[in-house]
Amino acid sequence: MSRIGVFICWCGENIARTVDVDALAQEVSKFPGVRCAMNYKYVCSDPGQALVREKIAAEKLDAVVIASCSPHMHLKTFRRAAQLAGLNPYKVEMANIREHCSWVHHDRAKATAKAASLIRLSVEKARLDHELQPIRVPVTRRALVIGGGVAGIQAALDIADAGYEVVMVEREPSIGGKMAGLSETFPTLDCSQCILTPRMVEVGQHPRIKLYSYSEVERVEGYIGNFTITIRQKARYVDISKCTGCGDCWSVCPLKRNKSEFDYGMGVRASIYVPFPQAVPARPVIDAKTCAKIIRNGCGLCEKKCKAGAINFQDTDKLVEEKVGAVVVATGYKLYDIGEKQDKASLAGYGEYGYGQYKDVIDSLQFERLLSASGPTNGVLKRPSDGAEPKNVVFISCVGSRDNAKGLPYCSKICCMYTAKHAMLYKHKVHDGQAHVFYMDIRAGGKGYEEFVRRAIEQDGAKYYRGRVSKITQEDGKLVVRGADTLAGVPITVEADLVVLAAAMRPADGVAELAQKLNVGYDEFGFLLESHPKLRPVETNAAGVFVCGACQAPKDIPESVAQASAAASKVAVTFAADELMREPEIAGINEQTCVACYACLRACPYHAIEQAEVRTPRGVFVKHTARVNPGLCMGCGTCVAVCPSKSADLEGFTEQQIYAMVESLV
Amino acid sequence: MNIGYYPGCALHGSSDDYEESLRACLRALDVQLQEIDEWICCGATAAHALNQKLSTALPARNLALAERGGFGEMLAPCPMCSMQLIKAQKALAGNEGLRREMSGIVELEVRGTTRVLNLIQVFEQVGLDRLKAALKSPLKSLSAACYYGCLLTRPPDVVEFDDCEQPRSMEAFLTALGAKTVDWSYRTECCGGGMTLASEETVLDLSHKILSNAAAHGANCLVVACPMCHVNLDMKQPDIERRYGVRHGLVIYYLSDVVGMALGLPESALGINRHFVGKA
Numbered sequence: 001m002s003r004i005g006v007f008i009c010w011c012g013e014n015i016a017r018t019v020d021v022d023a024l025a026q027e028v029s030k031f032p033g034v035r036c037a038m039n040y041k042y043v044c045s046d047p048g049q050a051l052v053r054e055k056i057a058a059e060k061l062d063a064v065v066i067a068s069c070s071p072h073m074h075l076k077t078f079r080r081a082a083q084l085a086g087l088n089p090y091k092v093e094m095a096n097i098r099e100h101c102s103w104v105h106h107d108r109a110k111a112t113a114k115a116a117s118l119i120r121l122s123v124e125k126a127r128l129d130h131e132l133q134p135i136r137v138p139v140t141r142r143a144l145v146i147g148g149g150v151a152g153i154q155a156a157l158d159i160a161d162a163g164y165e166v167v168m169v170e171r172e173p174s175i176g177g178k179m180a181g182l183s184e185t186f187p188t189l190d191c192s193q194c195i196l197t198p199r200m201v202e203v204g205q206h207p208r209i210k211l212y213s214y215s216e217v218e219r220v221e222g223y224i225g226n227f228t229i230t231i232r233q234k235a236r237y238v239d240i241s242k243c244t245g246c247g248d249c250w251s252v253c254p255l256k257r258n259k260s261e262f263d264y265g266m267g268v269r270a271s272i273y274v275p276f277p278q279a280v281p282a283r284p285v286i287d288a289k290t291c292a293k294i295i296r297n298g299c300g301l302c303e304k305k306c307k308a309g310a311i312n313f314q315d316t317d318k319l320v321e322e323k324v325g326a327v328v329v330a331t332g333y334k335l336y337d338i339g340e341k342q343d344k345a346s347l348a349g350y351g352e353y354g355y356g357q358y359k360d361v362i363d364s365l366q367f368e369r370l371l372s373a374s375g376p377t378n379g380v381l382k383r384p385s386d387g388a389e390p391k392n393v394v395f396i397s398c399v400g401s402r403d404n405a406k407g408l409p410y411c412s413k414i415c416c417m418y419t420a421k422h423a424m425l426y427k428h429k430v431h432d433g434q435a436h437v438f439y440m441d442i443r444a445g446g447k448g449y450e451e452f453v454r455r456a457i458e459q460d461g462a463k464y465y466r467g468r469v470s471k472i473t474q475e476d477g478k479l480v481v482r483g484a485d486t487l488a489g490v491p492i493t494v495e496a497d498l499v500v501l502a503a504a505m506r507p508a509d510g511v512a513e514l515a516q517k518l519n520v521g522y523d524e525f526g527f528l529l530e531s532h533p534k535l536r537p538v539e540t541n542a543a544g545v546f547v548c549g550a551c552q553a554p555k556d557i558p559e560s561v562a563q564a565s566a567a568a569s570k571v572a573v574t575f576a577a578d579e580l581m582r583e584p585e586i587a588g589i590n591e592q593t594c595v596a597c598y599a600c601l602r603a604c605p606y607h608a609i610e611q612a613e614v615r616t617p618r619g620v621f622v623k624h625t626a627r628v629n630p631g632l633c634m635g636c637g638t639c640v641a642v643c644p645s646k647s648a649d650l651e652g653f654t655e656q657q658i659y660a661m662v663e664s665l666v
Numbered sequence: 667m668n669i670g671y672y673p674g675c676a677l678h679g680s681s682d683d684y685e686e687s688l689r690a691c692l693r694a695l696d697v698q699l700q701e702i703d704e705w706i707c708c709g710a711t712a713a714h715a716l717n718q719k720l721s722t723a724l725p726a727r728n729l730a731l732a733e734r735g736g737f738g739e740m741l742a743p744c745p746m747c748s749m750q751l752i753k754a755q756k757a758l759a760g761n762e763g764l765r766r767e768m769s770g771i772v773e774l775e776v777r778g779t780t781r782v783l784n785l786i787q788v789f790e791q792v793g794l795d796r797l798k799a800a801l802k803s804p805l806k807s808l809s810a811a812c813y814y815g816c817l818l819t820r821p822p823d824v825v826e827f828d829d830c831e832q833p834r835s836m837e838a839f840l841t842a843l844g845a846k847t848v849d850w851s852y853r854t855e856c857c858g859g860g861m862t863l864a865s866e867e868t869v870l871d872l873s874h875k876i877l878s879n880a881a882a883h884g885a886n887c888l889v890v891a892c893p894m895c896h897v898n899l900d901m902k903q904p905d906i907e908r909r910y911g912v913r914h915g916l917v918i919y920y921l922s923d924v925v926g927m928a929l930g931l932p933e934s935a936l937g938i939n940r941h942f943v944g945k946a
C-alpha cells in the first residue's frame with residue numbers, strides 16, 4: 001500500500017473562493033493509498049514547503065500530490081522540496097485545480113467535486129510513479145555562432161574571452177553584418193566602422209575563435225552539449241591561407257562594373273573583390289557568376305598576377321565537421337524589398353512609390369552608403385540618377401511596417417531613430433538642404449533617444465509631417481511627393497530630389513531553413529522564437545540553442561549587443577557544469593518486444609530514435625531494434641502512440657499510469 | 667462569344683460615342699453584346715452617399731436581371747458601374763440575410779452569380795493572340811499614354827483588377843497592336859470625375875495635370891476606358907487650354923477606338939469623329 005500525502009493549496013482566494021478546500025481534504029483523505037490530506041493557504045510559500053517536508057518525514061510518505069496551480073508554475077519548486085526531505089523528486093505529482101478548475105467554474109459544489117476527481121487522477125498516477133534519476137550528458141565546451149554581424153561578433157568575443165572556443169560561421173565573404181555599412185550611429189553619432197572594425201579584427205585574430213567566412217551551416221546533428229555541425233565552405237576560388245590580401249588581383253580584374261552587394265547596388269566592384277577595405281578576413285573572393293575565366297575560360301589575369309599563387313579556379317564547395325556544445329544564432333535582418341518582386345505573396349509592395357523604379361527613390365540602407373565616408377561617393381551626398389546634390393530630401397517612415405495592407409503589422413522599432421539620424425546627417429552635409437519626414441508616430445523610447453529626435457527637428461531643422469505619402473510621381477526631373485499633414489489637416493506636396501524609404505526590418509533570407517535544422521521555432525514573419533518573452537529571452541525551445549540580435553525581432557545596435565552578451569552568458573552557464581542534467585521523463589523502447597518496424601523513428605519530431613542491434617555480451621547478433629537517444633528525446637510520447645507492438649513507453653507518463661488514471665474515473 | 671451588356675447611364679447619354687465604339691469593335695471580334703432588359707441606374711456616387719441600402723439594392727436589381735437573362739458574364743464599360751456592381755455582389759456573397767433582404771426589396775431573386783467585366787477584361791478574354799491575328803493596320807503612329815483613372819483598379823479589394831498603383835493591362839494590348847506606349851506618372855490619378863457640376867475648376871486643374879504629364883512624357887494621345895475620364899479630358903480640353911493658356915491637342919481615345927482602328931475599322935464607325943479634340 002502506498003503512503004501518499006496530498007496538499008491542497010488555497011492559492012489565497014484563487015482556489016478557496018470556488019473550491020471548498022476543507023471538504024475536499026476530507027474526501028481526498030479517504031482515497032485508497034492516501035496517508036494524509038491537508039490544505040494550506042499558500043503551499044508554495046516557505047512555510048507551505050516546510051509543511052510538505054515535515055509530513056514527508058513524519059508520515060514516511062512515498063509520494064506526494066500537490067493540488068494547486070499549473071505544473072508549469074511550480075512543479076520544480078515542489079520537486080526540490082521533496083528532494084530536500086529525502087523523497088525522489090519524480091515521485092511528486094500535481095493536480096491543477098486552479099487553471100483547470102477554480103478559475104473556470106462558478107458553482108462551488110461542482111467545482112469541489114471536479115477538484116476531487118482531478119486529485120484522484122494524480123493520486124492514481126503517483127501510486128505508479130517510478131524513482132527516476134536525471135540524465136547526465138557530457139559537454140563539449142565549444143560554441144557555434146551563426147552570423148557575424150554585431151550581435152554574433154559580441155557573442156563570439158564574450159564566449160571566447162570567458163575561455164571557451166568558438167566556431168563562427170558567416171555566409172558573406174566578410175563578417176560585420178549591416179553595421180559595417182552604416183555611416184554614423186544614433187544616438188551618439190559615432191562612426192559605425194570606427195567602433196565595429198576593431199571588434200571584427202579581434203574576432204579574426206582571437207586565438208580561440210575559428211572563423212568560417214563565406215560558409216553556411218549545412219547540417220545539425222546531436223543535442224545540447226553534443227552537437228555535430230556540418231559546415232559548407234562555399235567555393236571562394238582564392239586560397240585564403242596563401243593569399244596576402246595585397247590587392248593585385250582586384251586592381252588587374254577588367255570586370256569592374258558589377259553591382260556591389262555591400263553598397264546595396266549603389267557602387268561597383270570587380271569580379272574578384274574584397275567587399276570593403278576593412279573586411280575580415282581581408283581576403284578576396286571570386287564572383288563565379290561574372291568571372292570571365294569561370295564562365296568561359298577567358299581572362300585569368302588575376303591568376304597570372306597573383307604572386308602568392310592563391311587563385312584556384314578549380315575550387316569547389318567543401319564540407320567540414322565541427323563539434324560544439326551550444327549554438328548562438330545571430331543571423332540578423334534584411335529590409336522589406338522596395339522593388340516590385342516580393343518573396344511572399346502576402347507582401348504587397350509599394351506601387352504608389354514606383355516600386356523603387358525611380359532611380360532617386362532608395363531604401364534606408366542605400367542612403368547609409370551614400371552618407372558613409374567609405375561609401376561609393378566617399379561620403380559626398382550625390383543622388384543616384386545624375387550625381388547632383390539633393391536639396392530637398394523626403395524620408396518616409398513605416399514603409400511596410402505597421403501596415404496590414406502591405407503585409408507587416410509590426411513596428412520595426414528603429415526606423416524613427418535612424419530617420420532622425422538621416423535628417424540630421426543630411427543637414428550636416430548639405431547646409432542649404434531641407435529634410436522632410438513623413439511619419440505615423442515618433443517612437444523614440446531609449447536612453448537619449450527622444451532628445452536625439454528633438455535635435456533633428458530643432459537644431460537641424462528637419463520638417464516633420466504626421467501623415468502618409470499617398471503617391472510619388474516623377475515630373476520634370478523632380479520627384480513629386482504627395483502626402484497629408486494630418487495635424488494641420490492639409491494635403492502636402494513636396495518636390496524632392498531624393499526620397500528615402502525606411503523599409504521594414506524582416507529576418508534574413510534562409511532563416512526558416514536554418515531554424516528547422518536547429519529545431520528552433522519562428523513566428524509568422526520568420527523571426528526566431530525565444531522560449532519566454534520575459535524570463536527566457538535568449539533561450540529557445542531547443543536546449544542549447546540561443547538567439548540574439550535582429551533575427552529575433554527588430555532591434556538596434558545597443559539592444560543587439562546586450563542580447564548577444566546575454567546569450568554568451570547562457571552559453572557560459574551551459575559550459576560551467578561538468579555534465580549537463582536532463583529531465584529523465586523520456587521515452588524508452590522495450591528491445592525484447594520491438595519488431596524493428598521503425599514507425600517511431602519516422603514519427604519522432606526530434607530525430608531522437610535510431611536503428612540499433614541487440615547483441616549478446618559476446619557480440620553475437622540477436623535482432624534489430626529501435627533505440628532512443630536520451631540526449632535528444634524531448635518526451636513528447638509520439639513514439640508511444642504509433643508503436644504497433646506496444647514496445648515504446650514514456651517514463652513519468654507510462655501507459656500503465658494512464659490506464660490506472662482512466663480506470664479510477666469510470 | 668455572347669455576353670450580357672450593362673451600358674449604364676453614360677453610354678446611353680453623354681458618352682454614346684463610347685457605346686458606338688465598343689459595339690463596332692467587339693462585333694468585329696465576334697463578341698455579341700446583349701443588353702440587359704430593363705436595367706436601371708447603378709447608384710453611382712449618389713446612392714452610397716445617401717443610403718447604404720439603396721446603394722446595394724440598385725446594383726442588386728441589375729445583377730438579378732442579368733441572372734434572369736442567363737448571363738454568366740456581363741460587360742459594364744463604365745468603371746463606376748462595374749465597381750458598384752462588384753461591390754454589391756461581394757456584399758451579397760458573404761451575407762445570406764442581406765441576399766434575402768435584397769431579393770425582397772428588388773422583387774427578384776438575386777444570387778450574384780454573374781461575373782462583371784470591364785472592357786479591358788473582355789479584350790483579355792478575346793486574347794492577345796486573336797487580336798494579333800486580326801490586326802490589319804498596326805498603330806504605328808500612336809505614342810499612347812494609357813490612362814486608367816481612379817476607379818478601374820480601385821478599390822483593389824473590390825475590383826481585384828491589375829496592380830492598383832501601377833497597372834499595365836492596357837499597355838499590353840497597345841503594344842501588341844503596334845503602338846508605342848509611354849511610361850508616365852498619372853496612370854491612376856483622378857481626372858475630377860463628376861466634380862464638373864460642383865467645382866469645375868477642380869476638374870480643369872486635375873485634368874490639366876494629367877494631360878501635361880502625358881505630353882511631357884512624349885505621348886501624342888491618351889487611351890481611356892472610362893466615360894467620365896473621356897468627358898473631362900476630351901470635351902473639357904478646349905476649356906483647359908483656354909484657362910491655362912496652353913495647347914495640348916491630345917486626342918483621347920477609348921480603348922475600343924484604338925483596337926477598332928487596328929482591326930481596320932474606319933474612325934466614323936467607331937464614333938471617333940464625334941470627339942471634341944481631333945487629330946492635330
Ligand SMILES: Cc1cc2nc3c(=O)[nH]c(=O)nc-3n(C[C@H](O)[C@H](O)[C@H](O)COP(=O)(O)OP(=O)(O)OC[C@H]3O[C@@H](n4cnc5c(N)ncnc54)[C@H](O)[C@@H]3O)c2cc1C
Binds near residue numbers: 178
Ligand atoms: C538604415 C539603417 C540604419 C541603422 N542605423 C542604426 C544606428 O544608427 N544605430 C543603431 O543602434 N542601429 C542602427 N541600425 C540597426 C542595426 O543595423 C542593427 O541593430 C544591427 O545591425 C543588428 O545586428 P545583427 O548582428 O543582429 O544583424 P546583421 O547586422 O544583419 O548581421 C547578421 C549577420 O549574419 C549573417 N547571416 C545571415 N544569415 C546567415 C546564415 N544563414 N548563415 C550564416 N550567416 C548568416 C549576415 O550575413 C550578417 O553578417 C540601423 C538599421 C538600418 C536598416
